[in-house]
Amino acid sequence: MVKITLLVGTTYGFAQELAEQAACQLRDFGCEVTLCMAATLDDIAIGEPGVIIVCCATIGQGDIPNNLLPLYETLQKAAPAMPYKRYGVIALGDSSYEYFAGGGKQMDAxxxxxxxxxxxxxxxxxxxxxxxxxIEVASWIEQLYQKI
Incomplete structure (x- = not known):
């Protein structure tokens, strides 16, 4: 059984809704999914193989939402390399803003x-x-599942 940690960065709840939909879909595929709204390093399970999916909105000037920012900063400062883990990112944004989808892009980087x-x-x-x-998320999740 594939273990997936789904990290959510949200302010107004839309990223959370999409993440919950993705989690249900992955569970239907037989995956073990942990949905994290305020993730910590323990949720990442450093040292163990697995899959991390990030569903992240963008706030302010292309920033990561406050509920995901502490994990982002901790990973930046203290996390080791994790070449044994795989990941995917769903980035939400509005192209009328200069830093379009910046939260997800920062997590991806x-x-x-x-x-x-x-x-x-x-x-x-x-x-x-x-x-x-x-529909876009459901299609992307199905493609992702086929690759893991």
Whole structure:
């Protein structure tokens, strides 16, 4: 059984809704999913193989939401390389802003710098362009699952 840790960065709840949908879908596929709204290093299970999926909104000037920021900062300062882990990122944003999807992009860059292996390219959901983000996420999750 694949163990997946789903990290959520949200302010107004939409990233959480998409993450909960993704978690249900992955559980239907038979995965063991832990959904983390205020993740810590313990949730990442450093030292163990597994999959991390980040569903992250963007706030302010391309910033990571406050509920995910402490983990981001801890990973930046204290996390070892984790080449045995795989990851995927769903980045939410609005292309009318200068730092479009910056929260997810920062998480993607951080996980790559820690040598996690990307499962597939980041999914970027644009609030200005996306007619049905739930369908986009479901399709992306299905593709991701087929690769793990």
């Amino acid at each position: 951080l996980l790559a710098s820690l040598q996690l292996q990307p499962i597939q390219p980041m999914l970027i959901i644009d609030a200005c362009e996306s007619d049905d983000p739930e």
